[in-house]
Amino acid sequence: MSPAWRRWVGSRDSLTLRLTEAGRPRPFQVQLLDQRTGTPRRDEAQALALPPGRQAWLREVALCLGESPWVVARSVAPLEGLPAHDLEHLGERSLGSWLFRQPDLERGEIEVTRAPAGFHPDRGPWGRRSVFRHGDFRVLVQEWFLDAMADDLGLPSR
8 A cells, every 4th residue: 555545544533524625625515315224234233243144324425525425424323322312314415524533432453355346336545444432322333435536636546
């Protein structure tokens, strides 16, 4: 992985803030693609230590600068411990805007992949995921950096 991509993929701070700063003067916006209760994929359930078939909160978004999606994200959270009053009403705000305001937030290890998102047609060089914990709440956040971001920022292909 190039040093330029390592700075993006390995960052542990708020991706929302990093995207907003990098994309100026274009406005940052979140496009809500899907939000529902459903069955997570097997690897997602394993990452959260959920029994197979257990229902979870699922959310898929595109993080855009101007009209261009730079990152697509899929979040999965067990229903137990879910702060529904906060997350049900996120709408077109980023999950990170809520997560990074939590004082006791802990982020697990970042796992990196070259596999595509699977729920969005746009492709990119890298994806990452990690589990965040806040009290009894835990959420798997998966983010895929898209080619449009690489092109706009002049990042190398990998």
